[in-house]
Amino acid sequence: MLLGKSSKIAFIGTGIMGAPIAEHILDAGYDVTVYTRTQSKAEGLLAKGAHWADGVANAVTDADVIFTMVGYPSDVEDVYLSSDGILRASKRGAWMIDLTTSSPQLARDIHDAAEIDDK
8 A cells, every 4th residue: 555645644653752853743744633531631642733532432533543652561451452452443454553652462363353353
């Protein structure tokens, strides 16, 4: 998939590290939807034109590319593997990019789960 400016981006986790990355994506002209547990951490992005989603599933439903930058590996598992997480809500073919410091095994587990879900 080649990304065009019409590509939709979801960014989960807009804290101290996620917000600047999401801001660069916004500044590059992409349509960005954000979700973070504390909405106030996304206010700067919303003021610049990002869209707010009220949960992970709503953030990723139409996304072509999904970035995650959450606190801990357990948070990664939750946002990807829960019943209302990324793997259940995302469209087939979406790119999923986790920027959290996690183990290679967790990345493999998510990959395997994505294959089972035909993502």
